[in-house]
Amino acid sequence: MDASRASNPLFGPNRFKLGVFSANCDGGLTMSLAPERWPCNWDDIAAMSVLADEAGLEFILPVAKWRGYQGRANVYGKSFETLTHGAALGALTKRIAIFSTVHVPLVTPAFAAKAIATIDHVSHGRAGLNIVCGWNQNEFDLHGVKIDPETRYDHGLEWFEIWSRLLRGGPEFDWDGRFFHLKKLHTNPVSIQRPWPAVMSAGFSPKGRDFAARAADVLFLNVTELDQVPAILADVETQMARYDRSISVFTMGHVVCRPTRKEAEDYFHYFAEEMEDPEGQAYYIKNRGATVSDGSRQIARPLLNRFHRATGLHYAGAYPGVYPFVGTPDDIADEMARMSASGLAGCTVAFVDYLKEIPYFLAEVLPRLERLGLRAPDA
Ligand SMILES: Cc1cc2nc3c(=O)[nH]c(=O)nc-3n(C[C@H](O)[C@H](O)[C@H](O)COP(=O)(O)O)c2cc1C
Numbered sequence: 286m287d288a289s290r291a292s293n294p295l296f297g298p299n300r301f302k303l304g305v306f307s308a309n310c311d312g313g314l315t316m317s318l319a320p321e322r323w324p325c326n327w328d329d330i331a332a333m334s335v336l337a338d339e340a341g342l343e344f345i346l347p348v349a350k351w352r353g354y355q356g357r358a359n360v361y362g363k364s365f366e367t368l369t370h371g372a373a374l375g376a377l378t379k380r381i382a383i384f385s386t387v388h389v390p391l392v393t394p395a396f397a398a399k400a401i402a403t404i405d406h407v408s409h410g411r412a413g414l415n416i417v418c419g420w421n422q423n424e425f426d427l428h429g430v431k432i433d434p435e436t437r438y439d440h441g442l443e444w445f446e447i448w449s450r451l452l453r454g455g456p457e458f459d460w461d462g463r464f465f466h467l468k469k470l471h472t473n474p475v476s477i478q479r480p481w482p483a484v485m486s487a488g489f490s491p492k493g494r495d496f497a498a499r500a501a502d503v504l505f506l507n508v509t510e511l512d513q514v515p516a517i518l519a520d521v522e523t524q525m526a527r528y529d530r531s532i533s534v535f536t537m538g539h540v541v542c543r544p545t546r547k548e549a550e551d552y553f554h555y556f557a558e559e560m561e562d563p564e565g566q567a568y569y570i571k572n573r574g575a576t577v578s579d580g581s582r583q584i585a586r587p588l589l590n591r592f593h594r595a596t597g598l599h600y601a602g603a604y605p606g607v608y609p610f611v612g613t614p615d616d617i618a619d620e621m622a623r624m625s626a627s628g629l630a631g632c633t634v635a636f637v638d639y640l641k642e643i644p645y646f647l648a649e650v651l652p653r654l655e656r657l658g659l660r661a662p663d664a
Contacts (some may be wrong), residue, residue, distance in 0.1 A: 312360025
C-alpha cells in the first residue's frame with residue numbers, strides 16, 4: 286500500500302471493518318412502513334456520522350438514488366446527493382473514510398476525479414469512491430440515460446480507467462475508447478491518496494465480480510447466511526488470480542441490538558414483517574428484474590436468512606439480501622466473529638433509526654469485538 290493511503294482507515298489494521306450504510310436516504314436500509322423509520326434529516330446524519338467517527342468505525346457509505354421505491358413508504362424518496370454529502374461530512378469528521386457513490390453513466394470521469402480529489406483534500410486523505418453501474422431504468426429516465434444491461438460493466442471499466450489515470454496525474458492525454466472520446470484530459474489537484482483514493486464496487490452478477498476484481502479495493506456482496514460465503518469467496522479468488530490482484534470482500538447488514546434477544550427479535554418482527562411495504566417491494570422486484578440478468582432467479586428464490594428459515598415468513602420490510610444482526614450485544618459480536626472467520630473482511634451496519642440506535646451498538650458491541658480480537662481498542 287502506498288503510504289499516502291494510510292490516512293484512510295479502510296486500509297487500517299482492524300481485521301473486521303465496519304461502516305455505516307445508506308443513512309443519506311429516508312428509510313435507510315429498510316422497506317418498512319414503521320413510522321420511526323429514518324427520516325434522513327441532515328443534522329441527524331451529521332450527528333450520527335460524528336458518533337461513528339469518534340468511535341473509530343472505518344467508513345460511511347451513502348447510496349446514490351434518484352427516485353423512491355414508491356409504495357406507501359416510498360423509501361429512498363428523499364436522498365442526499367453523495368459527492369456533496371461526502372464533502373460536507375469530510376469537513377465535519379476527523380478519521381473515518383467518506384465514500385461517495387457514483388452512478389458512472391451519469392457523471393463524467395473528469396467530473397468525478399475533480400469531485401473526489403476535492404473530498405480527499407477536505408478530509409486529508411479519507412475519500413473513497415463506490416462505483417455503481419446502475420440497475421433502475423426508472424430512476425435513470427430522470428436523467429434521460431439508458432442502462433444497457435449487457436455493456437454496463439464494460440462502460441464502467443473504461444470510466445474507471447480514465448478516472449484513475451486522471452488522479453494518478455502526469456501529462457495531459459486524449460482518450461479514444463469504445464465509450465469515451467475525450468480530449469486533453471487532466472485534473473488538478475490530484476488526490477492525496479496515491480495512486481488514487483479507495484475504490485469499492487458492489488456487483489453480484491459475474492460481470493460485476495469481474496469488474497471489482499479489476500478495479501476495486503473492496504467488493505460488496507449480498508450474503509444472508511454464512512454457509513454461502515465459501516463458494517462466493519472461491520469465485521472471487523479465481524477472478525483475483527486472473528488479474529493478479531487482491532481485494533477484500535464485505536457484506537451489508539442490518540442491526541437490531543437490544544439488551545435481550547426477545548426485545549431484538551420482537552422489534553425485527555415488527556418493522557420487517559408487520560410493517561412491510563408490499564408495494565415498495567413490488568416496485569423493486571419489477572425494476573430490478575428488468576436489468577439484472579440473473580435477477581429473476583435471485584428474486585424468485587430470495588436469499589434466505591435464519592428468520593425466514595425458522596418461521597417461513599418473509600421479513601420483507603428488511604432490505605432484500607441484507608444480513609440480519611438481531612440480538613444482544615453478545616449475539617451480534619459473536620455473529621460478526623463468525624462472519625470474520627468465514628473470510629469476510631467487513632460489513633456495513635444500518636439501523637431503523639440510526640441516531641437513536643447507534644450509540645448502544647458502539648458502546649456495547651465494539652468493546653466485545655475488541656475482546657474477540659477483531660478490532661483494536663480505539664486509540
Ligand atoms: C453495499 C451496496 C451498495 C450499493 N449501492 C448502490 C447505489 O447506491 N445505487 C445503485 O443504483 N445501486 C447500488 N447497489 C447495487 C449494485 O450496484 C449492484 O447493482 C448490485 O450489487 C447487484 O449486482 P449486479 O448489478 O452485478 O447484479 C449497491 C449494492 C450494494 C451491495
